[in-house]
Amino acid sequence: MDFEVSDNAAEHRYEIRVDGEKAGFAYYRLGGDTVTFTHTEVEPQYEGQGVGSKLANGALTLAKDAGLSIIAQCPFIAAYIKRHPELA
Secondary structure (H helix, E strand, C coil): CCEEEEEEHHHCEEEEEECCEEEEEEEEEEECCEEEEEEEEECHHHCCCCHHHHHHHHHHHHHHHCCCEEEECCHHHHHHHHHCHHHC
16 A cells, blocks of 8 residues: 655645545644644544554654644544654
């Protein structure tokens, strides 16, 4: 499977595409130089395939590369950061 994570700033969410199809979203609020992740969802047909982890990794990497501080209100993103503190 081919994964691509991108920032859809107009919709306030990071999106993951799997083989070109939208497979999930990580919603956020942006305030200054801080991004607050609020909710993450993966389409049912992609659950259990590691898509959520790829989305979290990609979204956190994009935010970090943009110089943003991260706040994880979303339980999924918070759990991912606990397992991968280098992305916090």
